[in-house]
Amino acid sequence: MSVYEHEVYEYEVYEYEVKALLSEAGVPVPRGVVVDDLDFGPAGELAEPLVLKAFGPGLVHKSDAGAVVLGLRAADLPAAAAEMRSRLPDLAGFLVEEQAAAGVELIVGVVRDSAFGPVLLAGLGGVWTEALRDTALRLCPVSERDARRMLASLRGAPLLYGHRGTPPVDVDAVVKLLMAVGGPGGLWERLELGEFELNPVIAAPAGVMAVDARYLPAEPSRLPSEPSDLLVESSDLSAEPPDRAAYPASAGFLPLFEPKAVAVVGASATRPNFGNMFLDFYKAAGIPLVAVHPEADQVAGVRAVPSLAHADVDYALVAVPAERCPEVVRQAAGVPFVQVMSGGFGEAGRAELEGELVAAAQAAGTRLLGPNCMGVYCPRGRQTFVGGGMGPPGSVALISQSGGLAGEVIKVGERRGLAFSRVVTVGNAADVTPAELLRWLAHDPETAAVGLYLEDPRDGRELFEALRAADLPVVLLVGGRSGQGQEAAASHTGGMVSDRRIWETVAEQTGAALVSGQDDLIGVLAFFQAHGSRVTDGDGVLVVGPSGGASVLAADAFDLAGVRLDPLPGDALDDLRGLRVAASGNPLEVPVGPLGRAGLVPEVIDAIMRRRPYRDVVAHVNVQAFFTYGDAAEPLYAYARALAGAQDALPRTRVTLVTRNGECAPPGVEDEVRRIAAAAGIPVYRTMEAAAVAVAAGGRCGTA
Incomplete structure (x- = not known):
């Protein structure tokens, strides 16, 4: 009996068949033979120690069923197989393989997300899969850069690159395996997913080996006897997207x-x-x-x-x-x-009525917005769905599946200084989708940044491609991210791919900023409005302001947002002492208050920036202090004007102002501070946490 030859059973893809596919794709697998008649003679050609695995209908988790035995000699195989068959009488046969040498155990899997299609997962595998859940995701197809970033992002990455005297594994071989599974032309394009999982993959200094493999097709079908016939044409994987060009x-x-x-x-x-x-x-x-x-x-x-x-x-x-x-x-x-503003369609369980509505629009040759949506807001075009008048036209766009939330973002955002180019609510998005709106807005000369609020992306793959192609800042707020993306998952891969993780992956691969609430959506859009087109020098973030306690909390806020605060340049310390500022680190404590000198912070910033350019400078001030010791609105305004002057003097640096405890100011004071800052292109936030989220979202956007 030759290696990997066996009668194929209906509705099952057995491990040896999956490994034949892997071998054809260039993925190393252990040498092995398939046995269905208890004649283990061919296993004598394999190098000991050996692994005995059973396979049969419904036997998905072999380890849990006791259908795997390691460390056997060829002479041990008949007895081990007989014992397995006594416990598992419906077995179809056995797979005997050479046992792989020890190494770092990884998991590599692909699962089809209902919205975004095939998703590649990689991480620590074997016994660590469920215990640590240390994995990374990317939407297929992945690039080599994606594959390397996936591995580097793992908490267990030191195990791959050499840890405590152990040699590094062959990372290039791991990357090659990831590309064979999830890269362009990889197995993900040709499998009827379902779920596909290699766990464990043994990574060692000499290469990689896929020790275990599992493939669950999306639709049960009788599988042909040739391994290559398990593959399908990539065009068969999903329906073609609608032909939007057919609409006038x-x-x-x-x-x-x-x-x-x-x-x-x-x-x-x-x-x-x-x-x-x-x-x-x-x-x-x-x-x-x-x-x-x-x-x-x-x-x-x-x-x-x-x-x-x-x-x-x-x-x-x-x-x-x-x-x-x-x-x-x-x-x-x-x-x-x-x-169509009216509700009562797909969202109410009336999919047939929604289909009739779409058909009516197609028959009329019109494009349908909605149903179940509030409409469009565009001051430049006198389009509106909110009362109370319209704000000034601006450069910020918003696409929202919720009309109510869009109305809040408009009114609260304009109150905080946002000016909108285009706002569109799409509701059920039965025809016009967020993806095609984003593609258009990305080339709209009036739009410099886009926010999206989504609950169901409709065509997730189309949205993913639109996000990747968008050459402007985008911020995403997604409702329902806590839900489980895969309701039923037989593999570890399916169990670890949730809606929340998919959206994090979409943001990572496309460069979009993902936020967790409406306030942060507005705050990030304000940052993009102020700084989105600013070309910057250097990197890193400098935080300056009063109060040691507030500085410590500022450091915590930026750390939580994933922003590193680098140390101050050592050669700036003498200049800072000359300004009577005791430099202790970043955040830097600088006295700011009603009795302080308004120009001190700009002088401190200049002293530091002459030695090292920072991409972002975040200046914070305790508004409460200005009014606890008397009516000190004018000193606060003077400080804001001085900071505005600092921004004018540093056109390649992004300055942000945080007015902590702003509610302690009399009515109108915060508005005037915002007006002064906005005139210089400085966004203003009430909390350090909000500023940290915005600065993190800005990332390296615009860096020269």
Whole structure:
């Protein structure tokens, strides 16, 4: 009986078959033979010690079932096999292999995420897999750089690179294995995932060996007898993405944000409703407007037409009961964009009605925004879905699956100085997706940074590619990240791939910033608005401000955000002493208060920056101190103006201001400080934690 030859059982992919695939792909596996008739004679050709493994229907976790025995001689095989069969009567056969030499045990796996597709996992394996859960993820295909960064990110990485006198393993061989599984042209493209796992892979100075292998196809099927026939064409792995180019408006979303005129469907001539509220918003914005009503000539003072077929507009807002929406949308021929505000579709378990709505939009040749969304906000185009007037046009864009959250980000963000270029809510994203909006915004001359709030990315792979291609800062806020991405996982790989980890991986691979709350989303966008286009010198972050305790907590905040505070340059210490500043480290304590000299901090910054350029300088101030000892608004303003002067003098450094305890100031004081700072391009935060998140998100963006 030759190596790896055996009758194939229906609905099962046995380990020897998987190893045949690995061998074809250039992944080293142990020499072995397959036995199904208890004739272990061929095993005499293998070098001892040997490993005996059983295989059969439903036998996924062999170790748990006692279906693996190590350290055997050839003479021991029949007795060990008989004992296994007595406990496991449904066995199909046995695999005998040469036992691999000791080394560092790794796990390498691929699992198909429901949103983003195949995901590669690598980490410490064997007995450490569940105990330490020390793994790294990347979306396939991975690059060699991805593979090396995965290994370097592991807590157990020192074991690979030599630890306490042990020689390093052949990391190049590990990288080659990762590329064979998850790289371009790798096995991930040709397997019907499912789950695919190598655990353990033994990494040693002389190379790697895939000791155990498991493959669970996505769909059970009768498997052919040739190992290569277990592979499928990559085009069969998933449905082709929709052909967005088939839509007339897909080449540009400008009419969505800056329509020549707007129609509102669903406003009442007798009883005010949501449609009437939007009529009021649009009237206040001053955009050309028409109402759609089957009987009235006007609604709330706005001219009315009987259907969208009579409306010469670029954008229509539909606010009628869900059941009526498809018929309304069918009449929208010639209208580039129709937004369905109404809910009651897929999110309410009515997928068929949502499909009917999409079909109606396609029949009319219009693009559908929503359903279940609030619409678009664009001061430049007089587009709005919020009351209270519009802020100034700016350079920050937002794509949100939640209309309520988008409204909060608009109003709170504008209160804190954000100015928006485009805001769009997509709701169920049944047609227009976050990915294609991001692709368009990445080339929009009015947009310099984009924020996204997502719950279901719809087409995760499309979004991933759009994020990778976006040549501007992007910040992600994702709802529901604590959920488990794989509801049922037979392998370790599937059990360790969660929604939260997938999004962290997406951010890592695309360079997007991932935040955990709305306040940080606004804060990071404020940082990008102020500093996104600034080209910087140097690296590192310098923190300066009063109070030793606050400085210690600042160091903790930046450490938690993953930002390293490098030591001060030693040759700056004499200059600092000349300024009567006792330099003790970074963060640097500098007296700032109502009785202090406003220009001291800029002089300190200059003394340090002349010796070493820092990418970011974070100056913090205790606002409470300015008002505990009298009304000291003017000294606080003077400090803000001095810091603004420092930013002007350092155009290749990003200055950030933290106004700790700002609520202790009288009304209007914080607003004036923000105004002074904003004029110099300095973002302002109330807490060191918020500033640390923003600075970390900025990363090396813009560094020369």
